[in-house]
Amino acid sequence: MYDIIIIGAGVVGSSIARVLSKYKLKIAVLDKEVDICEQTSKANSGIVHSGYDAHVGSMKAKMNLRGSKMMEKLCQELDVPYRRNGSMVLALSLEDLPKLAILKTQGDTNGVEGLRILTRDEAIKMEPNLSNEVAGALFAPTGGIVDPFKLTIASAEIAFQNGVEFKLKTKVIDVEKHDDHFVVFTDKGELITKVLVNAAGVYADDFNNQLSAHKLKITPRKGEYCLFDKQVGNLVDKTIFQLPTNLGKGVLVTPTPDGNLLVGPTANDIIDKDDISTTAEGLKSVVDRAKKSVKQIPMGFVITAFAGLRATEQNGDFVIGEAADVPNFYNAAGIESPGLTSAPAIGEYLGEMISQKLHAVAKSDYVKIRKDTVRFESLSLAEKAAIIKENPEYGKIICRCELVTLAQIKDAIHRPLGATTLDGIKRRTRAGAGRCQAGFCSPRVIEILAKELHLDPREIAKNDNNSVMLIEFDKDSL
Amino acid sequence: MINHDIVIIGGGPAGLAAAISCYENGNQDIIILERDNSLGGILNQCIHNGFGLHTFKEELTGPEYAARYVAKVQSLGIDYRLNTMVIDISKDKVVSSINETDGLMQIQAKAIILTMGCRERSRGALNIPGYRPAGIFSAGTAQRYVNIEGYMPGRQIVILGSGDIGLIMARRLTLEGALVKMVCEIMPYSGGLKRNIVQCLDDYNIPLRLNHTVTKIFGKERVTGVMVSEVDAFRQPIPSTEEYVECDTLLLSVGLIPENELSRKAEVAINQKTQGPEVDESLSTSIPGIFAAGNVLHVHDLVDYVSMEAALAGKNAVKYVQGLLKTGLSIVIESKNGVRYTVPGTINPDNAEDITVVRFRTSDVYRDAYLSVYLDDERVMHLKKRILTPGEMEQIVIPKKWFAERPNLKKITIMVEKE
Numbered sequence: 044m045y046d047i048i049i050i051g052a053g054v055v056g057s058s059i060a061r062v063l064s065k066y067k068l069k070i071a072v073l074d075k076e077v078d079i080c081e082q083t084s085k086a087n088s089g090i091v092h093s094g095y096d097a098h099v100g101s102m103k104a105k106m107n108l109r110g111s112k113m114m115e116k117l118c119q120e121l122d123v124p125y126r127r128n129g130s131m132v133l134a135l136s137l138e139d140l141p142k143l144a145i146l147k148t149q150g151d152t153n154g155v156e157g158l159r160i161l162t163r164d165e166a167i168k169m170e171p172n173l174s175n176e177v178a179g180a181l182f183a184p185t186g187g188i189v190d191p192f193k194l195t196i197a198s199a200e201i202a203f204q205n206g207v208e209f210k211l212k213t214k215v216i217d218v219e220k221h222d223d224h225f226v227v228f229t230d231k232g233e234l235i236t237k238v239l240v241n242a243a244g245v246y247a248d249d250f251n252n253q254l255s256a257h258k259l260k261i262t263p264r265k266g267e268y269c270l271f272d273k274q275v276g277n278l279v280d281k282t283i284f285q286l287p288t289n290l291g292k293g294v295l296v297t298p299t300p301d302g303n304l305l306v307g308p309t310a311n312d313i314i315d316k317d318d319i320s321t322t323a324e325g326l327k328s329v330v331d332r333a334k335k336s337v338k339q340i341p342m343g344f345v346i347t348a349f350a351g352l353r354a355t356e357q358n359g360d361f362v363i364g365e366a367a368d369v370p371n372f373y374n375a376a377g378i379e380s381p382g383l384t385s386a387p388a389i390g391e392y393l394g395e396m397i398s399q400k401l402h403a404v405a406k407s408d409y410v411k412i413r414k415d416t417v418r419f420e421s422l423s424l425a426e427k428a429a430i431i432k433e434n435p436e437y438g439k440i441i442c443r444c445e446l447v448t449l450a451q452i453k454d455a456i457h458r459p460l461g462a463t464t465l466d467g468i469k470r471r472t473r474a475g476a477g478r479c480q481a482g483f484c485s486p487r488v489i490e491i492l493a494k495e496l497h498l499d500p501r502e503i504a505k506n507d508n509n510s511v512m513l514i515e516f517d518k519d520s521l
Numbered sequence: 522m523i524n525h526d527i528v529i530i531g532g533g534p535a536g537l538a539a540a541i542s543c544y545e546n547g548n549q550d551i552i553i554l555e556r557d558n559s560l561g562g563i564l565n566q567c568i569h570n571g572f573g574l575h576t577f578k579e580e581l582t583g584p585e586y587a588a589r590y591v592a593k594v595q596s597l598g599i600d601y602r603l604n605t606m607v608i609d610i611s612k613d614k615v616v617s618s619i620n621e622t623d624g625l626m627q628i629q630a631k632a633i634i635l636t637m638g639c640r641e642r643s644r645g646a647l648n649i650p651g652y653r654p655a656g657i658f659s660a661g662t663a664q665r666y667v668n669i670e671g672y673m674p675g676r677q678i679v680i681l682g683s684g685d686i687g688l689i690m691a692r693r694l695t696l697e698g699a700l701v702k703m704v705c706e707i708m709p710y711s712g713g714l715k716r717n718i719v720q721c722l723d724d725y726n727i728p729l730r731l732n733h734t735v736t737k738i739f740g741k742e743r744v745t746g747v748m749v750s751e752v753d754a755f756r757q758p759i760p761s762t763e764e765y766v767e768c769d770t771l772l773l774s775v776g777l778i779p780e781n782e783l784s785r786k787a788e789v790a791i792n793q794k795t796q797g798p799e800v801d802e803s804l805s806t807s808i809p810g811i812f813a814a815g816n817v818l819h820v821h822d823l824v825d826y827v828s829m830e831a832a833l834a835g836k837n838a839v840k841y842v843q844g845l846l847k848t849g850l851s852i853v854i855e856s857k858n859g860v861r862y863t864v865p866g867t868i869n870p871d872n873a874e875d876i877t878v879v880r881f882r883t884s885d886v887y888r889d890a891y892l893s894v895y896l897d898d899e900r901v902m903h904l905k906k907r908i909l910t911p912g913e914m915e916q917i918v919i920p921k922k923w924f925a926e927r928p929n930l931k932k933i934t935i936m937v938e939k940e
Contacts, residue, residue, distance in 0.1 A: 269648070274785075317741060321650040347645035349653065424609075424617060428625035438621040440556065440606040480643035482659045486670060500672060509742035510655035513672035514769070520676055520698030 045069050045236035046401060048227055050215050050250060052076070053084035054191065054386040055375045056242035057198035062394025064205035066403035071236075072199070072207060073229060075214035077507055078467045079460060080195035083244045083382070085470065086319065086351025087266070088308065089299055091187035092381040093130060095150025095158060096287055102361040104153045106385035106392070111185060113387045121197035122415035123190055124300035130186030130282040131166065135176045135335055142286050143181045150183070157184040172278050172337050186282055190300050191383050192470035196460070197413050198390070203459045204410045212508070215243075218253050220369060225254075238397055240373045245316045245354045247362075247376035255366040259376055263316050263352035264290070266308025267325035272344040272478045276302040283336045291353070291380060294332040296340075301473065306333045306340065308351070319350045346478050353379035363389055365396065373397060416454045416472055420446035441491070442484040444477025452488060456495045463496060465489070466506040485512065525600075526550035526842050527835075528616045528630040530607050530783060533562020534824050535636035535815025535831040537590035542835025543634075544597050548842060552628065553594070553601035554618050560594065560601060561587030562638055563661065564824065566668045569689055571716070575825035586824060602626075610787040612808050632810045632838040635784055635798065636831060639777040639816040641686070647775060649681075651738030654745075660686040660774040667693055675770025679747050680704040681735045683711040683718070685822070685912075687774020692721035694772075701725075702766055705733040705749055707756055710886045712776070712912050714822055734758065735771065744769055777820045787811060794862040795819040802868040802877050803837035803846055804830065812838050819864050819880070822914045826880065837872075847871040852930055859883050859890075859909070859937035868933070870924035877919045879935065883909045887937050892917065895934040896927055909937060 047063060049056045052074035060072050076082065091114050097104035118125035134140050143160055150158045159182045166180040167173050203209055210231070217228040218239060225239045241250045248259040271278075282297035290310035297305050309325045326348055330340050356362055356377025366372045373396070375389050397403075419437060422430065431438040436450035455462045455471035462468045465475060468488050475481030475488065489512055493500045504510045527543050529536045532555030543551045559565060564572070567583030574580060577589070594601065605620040614630045641659040658666075658674050664686060666672045678699050680687045683706040691701045704722060709731050711718055722729050730749070736758045737748040751762035779797040781789070790799045790807035797818040798806040805812055814834035815827040840846045851867035861884040868877055887909040894902035894917055902917065909915065917935060924930060 270645070319741075320652045320737075323650045323736065326648055326650060343646075345645055345648055346643065347653075348648055348650070424625060424627075427608075427619060431619060431621070431624040435621040435624075438619045438624060439604060440619070443556070443606070446606075446608060478643075479640050480645050482641055482643060482662045485662065486665050490670075500670070505655035507742045511743070512655050512674065513666060513670075514675055515673050517667055517671050517673055517697045519673065 044224065045071050045234060047238045047240060047397065048073060048225070048234060048236035049240040049242055051242035051244055052079040052199060052209060052211065053082060053242065053244055054080070054195040054198065054383055055378050055389055056240070057195050057202060058386040058390030059240055059242060059375065059393050060202035060207045061198040062390040063397060064202040064207045065405055065409045066398050067406055068401065068403050070207045071210055071234065072202070073210045073213045073215055073227070075212070077212055077464060077504070078462070079199040079209065079211070080192050080470060081506070083351055083354060084191055084195045086349050087191055087380070087383055088295060088297065088305065089188055089191045089383065090130070090282055090295070090297065091125070091189050092384045093150070093183035093185040094153050094155045094381070095146050095181070095183060096292055097153060097381065099149060099152045102363055103381060103385070106361060106363070106388040107381040108154050109388035109391070110381070110385040111187070113391070114187060114189060114384065117387050118189060118194070120411060121194070121201065121413045123193040123197050125187060125189045126300055127185065127187040128281050128298065130183045130284060131161070131170065132181040132284045132286060133166070133173065133336055134178045134180065134286060137178050139286055140179050143179055146286070147181055155183060155185060158182070170279055170281060170283065173283070174334070174336055174338050176335060188282060188297060188300050189383065193415065194383070194386070196471060197415065200459045201410065201413055205406065209460055215250070218250055220254055220372070225372070238371045238373065238401065240375065240393065240397070242375040244378070245352050247354060247374065251366070251374055251376055254369045254372050256368050257366065259362060260357040261354050261377060262312050262357070263318070264355045264379065265311045265313050265318065265325070265350055265352055267321050267329055267348065267350045268305060268307030269326060269329055269345050269348050271304035271306070271341060272346050273302045275341045275344045276304050278304050278337060278341070285332070285336060294329055294336070296333050296336050306330065312355070316352065319352060321348045321350045325350070347480055355379045361385070363392060371400070416451050416458065419448050419451060441487045442474035442477065444479050444483070445473040447472045447474040447484070449491065452491050453495060456492065463492070464504050464506050465492070465512070468492070489513070522615070522627045522629055524629050525552045526631045527634065527838050528628050529553045529634045529636055530610070530616070531555060531562065531636040531638060531817070532560040532601055533636065533638050533815065534564055534587065534590065534827045535638065535817070536562070536634070537587070537594055538828040538831035539634045539636055539814055539835040539838070540599050541590065541593050541597065542832035543839050544599055546836045546839040548839040551599050553599065554605045554607050554616070555601060555603050556606045558604055560591045560603070566665050567689070568668050569693070572824055575823065576828055607783055610783050612788045614810055631842045632812065634834050634838050635806070635811065635813040635817050636815050637780045637783060637817045639779045639820055641773070642776040642778055644773055649735055649738055652741050654738070654740040654743050656740065656744030656770045657738065658770065658772055660684070660690045660772045663772050664690055664693065667697055673697060673699060675699060675768070677702060677768040678770045678772055679735070679749070679766055679768045680772045680774060682706060682773055682775035683713050683729060684774035684776060685713040685717050687772060688713045688717040688721040690772060690774070691727050692725060695725050695727070701727050702768055703728045703730050703749070705730045705735060707732070707734040707752055710910055710912070714912055736763065738771060744771055747771055777816065779817045779820065781817060784813070784817070792862060792866065795864065800865050801851060802865050803872050804834040804865065805837065805841070805846070810841055819862070822912070826914065852924070853932050854879060855932055855934045856881060857934060857936045859885055859887060860935050863935055868919070870921070873921045873924065875921050877921070878916050879919060880914055880916045881935065882911050882914055883937060884911060886910045891938045891940065893936055893938045894919070896923060896930055897932055903938070
């Protein structure tokens with residue numbers, strides 16, 4: 044019997060697991076995917092929102108503000124790339140200027156610090172590449188950017204190191220409430236737990252509705268993005284938003300913590316909870332709308348496009364806490380934007396709630412600090428020289444675009460909850476995330492994965508088990 | 522910090538030819554830095570034949586062509602480092618590289634020759650919508666899997682783009698047991714050599730669909746199919762022409778991009794058309810003492826021309842180190858009316874060889890047209906061409922005597938003319 048089972052190894056499930064791993068509890072995290080940080084956590088804007096968007100008094104406002112405050116220190120502890128670059132909301136016409144003031148008032152009431160309305164000239168002085176249509180802007184100095192993969196992976200690694208079990212490739216089929224426990228039916232067998240936590244992203248309504256009379260309805264809201272080469276990563280320094288609409292925060296233009304430029308997302312409600320395909324219309328709309336914010340979008344420098352799904356609950360707010368009619372069943376549902384920002388706060392909030400309920404005792408040997416895989420590219424020449432001397436495998440470049448070395452790839456495979464796929468390597472090291480999009484490094488990474496995991500190269504997949512890269516030996520079909 | 526007169530970045534065909542030329546022109550203080558585990562560059566995976574017809578007057582495979590240059594480099598005792606990645610070049614010519622045995626190595630060079638080659642454009646650059654499953658490969662990566670590693674990336678293949686590597690891979694994959702369903706080319710003409718269309722597609726009954734592109738990719742885990750559409754005159758897909766083609770693999774052969782990240786670090790000026798450095802008649806870049814040759818400069822159709830160009834860069838790097846390369850006014854070469862660019866872009870008559878070879882590609886297909894050269898306003902060359910196509914590199918030879926005859930010459934113009 045587990046004390047706690049968490050469904051979902053995204054950023055929310057991993058954050059909850061990290062906080063609960065401080066206590067002497069038997070915990071498992073289940074996920075149907077082959078790696079942590081699949082689905083929504085892997086495809087989003089990577090923004091730490093300052094908190095002016097969320098409606099006053101909402102759970103979103105509360106979690107956003109707390110998450111934004113926690114993020115810097117947490118990212119230091121977890122060694123996650125983060126930068127407080129500040130953000131701007133643009134008014135693109137004089138008529139829109141009053142809306143900035145309304146947004147500022149909402150932000151002030153939510154407790155966002157340092158919000159300031161900028162004139163057109165002040166805004167352009169701060170961001171010279173803004174479009175000529177800019178009439179004014181709301182500046183939020185506390186806005187930031189974070190690596191969403193690393194925040195999720197780091198949280199999961201800490202949980203794992205503190206004893207949490209991660210059962211990946213384990214799909215929850217059904218959940219059942221008994222007097223003092225839940226039975227969780229998976230495609231790998233049954234598990235029993237005292238407390239069940241639902242952090243299942245776009246699928247969270249399914250699990251809630253199996254147990255609770257208070258039904259949820261989550262609609263996947265697709266967001267499409269274009270990612271640009273680092274050569275144009277400094278087009279803007281701050282995250283540039285447009286005024287929000289009823290579907291979300293609109294299209295943003297932002298640098299990423301690794302120095303790329305990211306443009307997106309669209310916002311379209313869809314039906315299929317696995318449909319992460321990009322569309323011609325979506326990509327065109329992203330670019331057309333981004334052109335209103337900045338003078339030009341350097342289309343020649345697009346390196347990839349992707350889509351993610353927001354878990355939008357019909358009432359528009361996060362659903363966090365113990366279900367009123369199902370004791371010991373906790374939801375973290377409807378976690379759309381600002382979900383990434385809020386994840387650490389949701390972890391803290393639910394973690395405290397659940398540990399108190401279980402009268403959990405804190406561990407004395409809790410590991411709090413994590414050291415990430417070395418980011419070789421960002422080391423100085425002297426540091427590079429020193430680390431190669433220490434371990435010559437740092438002298439062997441595997442990914443040319445992002446300067447990722449053999450030592451890093453091997454570390455990503457062998458560290459806690461290590462990578463088993465090409466995408467897993469990419470999210471942990473950036474090998475394959477650069478301008479050639481893995482054309483150069485994928486044969487090399489497949490070889491290393493096969494060798495280190497004692498697999499045949501034909502078993503190495505991009506992500507899912509069915510996404511193998513190499514089908515057969517030459518001439519096998521002849 | 523160690524010192525070498527000439528540092529050559531990349532040990533592919535350009536780097537090898539440049540090194541041999543440096544040596545033969547009198548400078549033996551050379552080092553080649555190569556990131557892969559053998560010299561020869563991409564030729565090592567080009568196991569088809571057709572290399573060397575100009576250089577050796579015989580038909581070689583890629584590895585054979587490379588082997589001749591590698592043998593020469595080794596017999597001359599030219600120094601080289603394998604598995605060595607150059608991570609920085611400064612404009613004052615300090616080359617920083619790393620490898621497992623030397624660690625960080627910094628070399629102060631007197632001259633540098635950039636011979637880093639090119640890379641393939643990826644799916645992202647085309648922004649093809651759809652899922653992101655396994656089974657989408659650039660043609661060159663697939664070539665490596667099949668020819669070096671011995672693995673098939675798929676069984677049912679659609680190829681987008683008719684660049685030479687894509688055409689070569691259509692044949693290769695067929696011979697290795699795959700079914701290549703079609704090659705789609707968004708342009709009304711192929712981007713590859715005519716001989717490759719005949720020998721790699723026609724001979725195997727693989728259809729080439731001109732004016733067609735892939736408009737969507739299907740398959741959540743592995744590619745299951747692609748949507749192919751005809752395009753209109755503005756290269757926009759025509760919705761009524763959509764056709765679903767089942768396949769497990771999409772190969773992309775949609776262009777090559779000179780790999781100039783290091784050149785940019787050295788603040789070398791880059792030509793927007795070629796994506797390679799701006800160079801003069803000596804193949805010197807905008808930074809004196811930094812030269813460029815081969816596919817890092819502009820994408821070539823035949824390796825023979827890469828070798829010739831690199832030999833010239835080597836010779837001039839030696840002259841530069843000796844202080845024999847003159848500075849002074851240059852004559853600009855203007856490309857217009859269908860000539861996309863020229864390499865070189867300028868000629869300093871004081872440095873010009875007896876003949877200067879100017880290489881370029883046209884921006885469209887022209888039949889029964891003329892290639893013309895004007896010296897200022899005077900037309901001095903008017904060559905009838907049965908066909909000019911972007912897939913094949915063209916060249917014009919400019920004799921040095923033209924400059925002596927016209928001391929006030931300001932501009933050379935190369936263009937395509939209807940008559």
